[in-house]
Amino acid sequence: MxxxxxxxxxxxxxxxxxxxxxxxxxxxxxxxxxxxxxxxxPAPDHPDWVVVSVQIARPQRAQPPSTGGSxxxxxxxxxxxxxxxxSREGRDVxxxxxxxxxxxxxxxxxxxxxxxxxxxxxxxxxxxxxxxxVAQSRVVRRQIWMFVSRERAEQVVNALPVLDVxxxxxxxxxxxxxxxxxxxxxxxxxxxxxxxxxPGVEPYLLGIDGMDPRLSAPRIVGLAxxxxxxxxxxxxxxxxxxxALADSQFPRLDLTIPCPHGHGQFVVNVTRVRSRLRVMNPDxxxxxxxLHVHVHGMIEGGPCVQKEREADIxxxxxxxxxxxxxxxxxxxxxxxxxxxxxxxxxxxxxxxHPSAWxxxxxxxxxxxxxxxxxxVTTRLDYMQTYRQSALLYVDHEG
Amino acid sequence: MMVKQRNxxxxxxxxxxxxxxxxxxxxxxxxxxxxKTWSWVPFLIYACLLFILLYILVDLVAVTQGRSxxxxxxxxxxxxxxxxxxxxxxxxxxxxxxxxxxxxxxxQLIKYVALPNTPMLILASVGMLIPLQLxxxxxxxxxxxxTVLFWPALxxxxxxxxxxxxxxxxxxxxxxxxxxxxxxWAACQLIPxxxxxxxxxxxxxxxxxxAGVSAQALRHAVMAGxxxxxxxxxxxxxxxxxxxxxxxxSNLNWPIIEVLRxxxxxxxxxxxxxxxxxxxxxxxxxxxxxxCRIAVFYCRKRSIWVEIxxxxxxxxxxxxxxxxxxxxxMLSFGLMGTEAALLPALVLLWSWARLRPARWIRGRxx
Numbered sequence: 120m121x122x123x124x125x126x127x128x129x130x131x132x133x134x135x136x137x138x139x140x141x142x143x144x145x146x147x148x149x150x151x152x153x154x155x156x157x158x159x160x161p162a163p164d165h166p167d168w169v170v171v172s173v174q175i176a177r178p179q180r181a182q183p184p185s186t187g188g189s190x191x192x193x194x195x196x197x198x199x200x201x202x203x204x205x206s207r208e209g210r211d212v213x214x215x216x217x218x219x220x221x222x223x224x225x226x227x228x229x230x231x232x233x234x235x236x237x238x239x240x241x242x243x244x245x246x247x248x249x250x251x252x253v254a255q256s257r258v259v260r261r262q263i264w265m266f267v268s269r270e271r272a273e274q275v276v277n278a279l280p281v282l283d284v285x286x287x288x289x290x291x292x293x294x295x296x297x298x299x300x301x302x303x304x305x306x307x308x309x310x311x312x313x314x315x316x317x318p319g320v321e322p323y324l325l326g327i328d329g330m331d332p333r334l335s336a337p338r339i340v341g342l343a344x345x346x347x348x349x350x351x352x353x354x355x356x357x358x359x360x361x362x363a364l365a366d367s368q369f370p371r372l373d374l375t376i377p378c379p380h381g382h383g384q385f386v387v388n389v390t391r392v393r394s395r396l397r398v399m400n401p402d403x404x405x406x407x408x409x410l411h412v413h414v415h416g417m418i419e420g421g422p423c424v425q426k427e428r429e430a431d432i433x434x435x436x437x438x439x440x441x442x443x444x445x446x447x448x449x450x451x452x453x454x455x456x457x458x459x460x461x462x463x464x465x466x467x468x469x470x471x472h473p474s475a476w477x478x479x480x481x482x483x484x485x486x487x488x489x490x491x492x493x494x495v496t497t498r499l500d501y502m503q504t505y506r507q508s509a510l511l512y513v514d515h516e517g
Numbered sequence: 518m519m520v521k522q523r524n525x526x527x528x529x530x531x532x533x534x535x536x537x538x539x540x541x542x543x544x545x546x547x548x549x550x551x552x553k554t555w556s557w558v559p560f561l562i563y564a565c566l567l568f569i570l571l572y573i574l575v576d577l578v579a580v581t582q583g584r585s586x587x588x589x590x591x592x593x594x595x596x597x598x599x600x601x602x603x604x605x606x607x608x609x610x611x612x613x614x615x616x617x618x619x620x621x622x623x624x625q626l627i628k629y630v631a632l633p634n635t636p637m638l639i640l641a642s643v644g645m646l647i648p649l650q651l652x653x654x655x656x657x658x659x660x661x662x663x664t665v666l667f668w669p670a671l672x673x674x675x676x677x678x679x680x681x682x683x684x685x686x687x688x689x690x691x692x693x694x695x696x697x698x699x700x701x702w703a704a705c706q707l708i709p710x711x712x713x714x715x716x717x718x719x720x721x722x723x724x725x726x727x728a729g730v731s732a733q734a735l736r737h738a739v740m741a742g743x744x745x746x747x748x749x750x751x752x753x754x755x756x757x758x759x760x761x762x763x764x765x766x767s768n769l770n771w772p773i774i775e776v777l778r779x780x781x782x783x784x785x786x787x788x789x790x791x792x793x794x795x796x797x798x799x800x801x802x803x804x805x806x807x808x809c810r811i812a813v814f815y816c817r818k819r820s821i822w823v824e825i826x827x828x829x830x831x832x833x834x835x836x837x838x839x840x841x842x843x844x845x846x847m848l849s850f851g852l853m854g855t856e857a858a859l860l861p862a863l864v865l866l867w868s869w870a871r872l873r874p875a876r877w878i879r880g881r882x883x
Binding site for chain 1: 629630631632633634635636639643646649650653684688691692696761762764765768775778779781821
């Protein structure tokens with residue numbers, strides 16, 4: 120009887136083990152359409168509809184970028200391209216994706232989705248409904264990068280950047296190399312949602328302003344800022360730099376600062392930025408906030424840095440402090456004008472003075488009236504090849 | 518009863534696994550939704566309650582030494598026949614319900630992370646393979662299985678969690694001191710959901726006492742296991758709050774999995790299933806073996822049929838309701854009901870024993 124029981128158990132175990140070999144969830148690669156990027160544009164014929172374009176990988180066509188030619192491969196022979204783009208319109212993103220699925224012969228797979236590009240017009244309507252199917256999908260990663268485009272988002276997914284074999288890797292490398300942001304998570308779909316639900320801070324995305332024809336890559340111009348889930352404006356150029364400094368997001372890149380006396384600019388390689396925000400009298404009709412930004416950097420040349428002198432560091436530091444304080448102040452004023460607290464000053468009120476926090480609606484009324492005092496301190500040192508560079512700057516007039 | 522694995526480490530590990538439960542932390546979002554960054558207040562209350570209840574249990578178990586006890590839980594080692602039978606039946610029902618809830622929770626997590634299309638019946642049936650073999654092997658086989666995977670799973674799981682500190686924002690833990698207390702008290706109502714481990718300890722801790730472990734060693738081991746599991750639970754809560762913040766963290770179904778996905782280092786969420794499934798398997802084994810021991814003790818039938826009936830009942834309770842929410846709603850009603858009877862019974866028994874120390878021990882001499 121014991122031997123019978125042992126055989127019975129063995130048969131049961133093998134039978135059950137044979138049923139869980141992953142047959143239900145295994146999908147062969149050839150049956151998948153791997154989506155690398157997605158673009159959402161407004162539909163031309165229906166005002167509230169959207170056009171969704173998906174960039175699908177063709178791995179058999181992937182090859183290193185060519186060294187010759189114009190570099191622009193957004194056109195070219197469709198058969199040779201490593202990607203295929205399919206566009207369909209629908210009442211919402213879910214319906215458009217369903218239409219796309221019915222148009223192709225493979226199962227759409229979003230597990231490798233790298234980036235989502237949304238047209239400015241769609242972003243102004245509100246992103247919560249647009250993002251819902253993507254955010255709720257268990258397959259889509261939280262770390263997909265999101266952008267707002269001033270021009271048709273479809274052209275971004277159609278482009279083949281010159282520097283990368285896989286188009287989606289262009290954005291991934293942008294963030295991994297910390298070209299734009301230090302804390303990358305905030306520019307992802309997860310970060311957008313997190314800021315959307317956190318009191319006192321508004322979400323943002325990176326903004327694209329057309330395509331660079333030489334690199335066949337999108338031109339990133341700064342921040343697209345939101346109030347709740349609706350796009351309200353842009354912080355490009357110096358406004359973006361001011362925000363990045365105020366939010367400790369400035370990457371390890373060079374800043375060019377006008378020389379204190381005379382013409383020209385000198386270069387500061389920013390190694391670290393730390394900002395600290397304190398809000399005083401949050402219950403007052405016009406509260407005050409003090410933003411202190413500390414910048415570590417290295418001076419790397421310029422016409423006003425012809426000799427490495429310790430006394431000159433003080434002069435240069437004061438110049439850096441004045442210029443950066445002005446840039447940050449202007450950036451905050453721009454955000455106040457747009458009515459969007461992307462700096463998280465309200466979040467600081469919620470965290471440090473929770474009893475004075477009356478909700479996001481009340482803060483949106485208070486934020487434009489806020490007085491923000493910006494203080495910048497620096498810690499700079501020289502890091503140059505030449506300690507005397509006078510001979511490098513020839514005086515043509517003399 | 519002779520148990521070979523009766524050292525302090527085994528007792529501590531067993532206590533750890535009993536209190537931790539399935540380790541899927543599906544209670545975290547509700548907890549954070551109510552208490553936000555003040556979740557430490559209900560957590561402290563829960564920790565104190567846990568220590569008190571386990572201390573009471575160990576104290577009760579300590580006085581059963583010295584008698585030949587033919588009992589299966591602490592209740593029938595102390596109380597007379599009818600009352601002990603009633604409490605043990607409730608305990609058995611609670612164990613079957615908790616086993617089904619743990620299996621369902623583990624299945625839901627597997628489906629979310631990796632295998633959405635595999636039928637639930639298949640996953641639940643495979644989940645019963647290990648307890649089926651352990652039931653045949655006896656208590657020593659169970660204890661060996663529980664301890665052999667414990668350290669690798671714990672080290673691996675804690676290591677993955679500590680990786681998530683790199684994306685943490687300490688500012689998400691503010692404000693620290695509660696301003697609005699109604700959320701804190703709402704979170705306190707979830708504490709009973711974290712206490713089934715105490716009931717499980719009622720079935721296992723006495724076994725070591727009857728095997729000859731001293732009261733002091735038992736107490737130290739149980740307290741060490743409890744402190745360790747509280748640290749792990751606190752780490753999970755801290756990681757979710759620091760990385761996601763209280764608002765996003767409370768919106769997600771599986772916040773710890775999402776925190777791991779934030780790290781952007783390959784399929785960490787799938788890898789994290791390894792220690793979690795070890796935990797789910799451990800607790801399911803403990804619940805099922807304890808339920809079977811109670812059933813066999815009272816049924817006096819051939820144990821193989823009782824064991825198959827218990828396993829079948831667990832699978833049935835797990836897969837019959839259509840939705841995950843439906844399963845949890847159905848089970849929580851039964852679970853809260855049994856807990857509401859058994860935990861106060863434990864405390865009352867201890868209080869009564871403290872008032873009448875000379876006459877309260879009722880061991881059954883075979």
